[in-house]
Amino acid sequence: MRPLAEIEMGIMAAGAGSEPARAAADLLRLGEEVLEHWVLGRGETPTDDTKEGFRLLALHRQGAKGEPSFNACRETCRELVFHYNLIILDPDHPETEKRLRLAGLVANHLYLFVHGKMEEEQLGDFCCSSKPIHANNIINPAPVEKAGTGQPGDR
């Protein structure tokens, strides 16, 4: 697994001079490495399993376990897989160059989100994941405060 800075460079360089199928595979692999960083950062071992045939999707599921805000990059992962499939299944398609460019931008978004989240853990917590509704006491309700006291902090 390469350092994040190298992964970023790799995403920028993917596609330059290499055949489309190879470049698409490189981008998928770089996406996996981004998620490996996230999983390792949480003290876990990155899975070698696949989901729907892709390790990237299995890694995303692993990374999102107990961390609902990580679902903010779920569709980004799926778009990377989608563009990989488009390129691999029809590398001679007239739009392959455009598809490869988009795959690169999708991979870059995954990198930027995960990199940002590793620096700023709350990225996505209070907007798309609405973490409080997962984190409050829906599952294990705390005793309900019955009456206000009129003191500061009293609701």
Added chain:
Amino acid sequence: MNDMSKKKAKDKNKDYGTVAYYPGCALEGTGRAYDTSTRALAKQLGLKLDEVDNWNCCGAMEVKNIDPQIQTYLSSRVMSIAANEMGHQTVMAPCNGCYHNLKKAEYDLENNDESVEVTNRLSEKAGHQAYEAGQIETIHALDWIKQTIGEEGIKSRLKKSLKGLKIANYYGCMYTRPRHIFPEKDQGPGSESTSQPHFMDDLLEAAGAQIVDYPLKTACCGGAHTLSDSDTSTKLVVNLLQAAEASGANVIATECPTCHSGLEMHQIRAEKRYGIKTDVKVIYFTQLLGLAMGASHREVGIQENISDSLNLLQEAGLA
């Protein structure tokens, strides 16, 4: 409100022609053009917006961060006024943040007894009737147009086609996530999808626009961190803008004031800080539909956007 009224709030065949309108604070500030164009569009389409009396902040991200139950109460007060004092069965919120928070409050009050207790107590202190889950339905501006007018209605009312505009639709994150607070979505044909939202695509295509496949339509823009970590937000936004251009778009259509202002402001910041220039224009979907329905560019507030799209709209015969 009795059980019959609650049932009406969920009635799939109910009339959305008149709704309680909850603009929220962003539409009075940075998102003023969204408010202007939503009202102009309603006028063009013959729909009635009844602004919620004495509305308050939905709790936004700031309150939710500190105390999610206070956020639930704040959102519940808006719904209580709309349902109990104004007699509405539907509240329409164009802002993704407001929409999301009202939906979250609805979910919270249906599933968390402690939140119900806090809401009841605060409502009593504030002197208004407490909101009960199920009294009102919260919808987004996209649902509102889709349900009342739909694609066929847009086509039949079309005054100026959006032909010439290649649009990437950006929905942002709060319109679809987390999916369990949007039980009406992912219900098969006709319903909105949380993984591939399409209501904005459907409506703007019906108005004549060419919709491009945009792979980052729900991706994070870093909006919540735009002040605390501006560089991350700028990089995320630049990537969104570049992806829109790579998709062939000359316009990004938005349906959230936070996304909209983030895209506009970071587009400028990216050029200053990183030397990355993008030219794609950022326009609210209500502005685009308003133009298509015959409103002038001034009536839909194009001049209030930071992103200067006037030349493009003139070239397309829309201004």
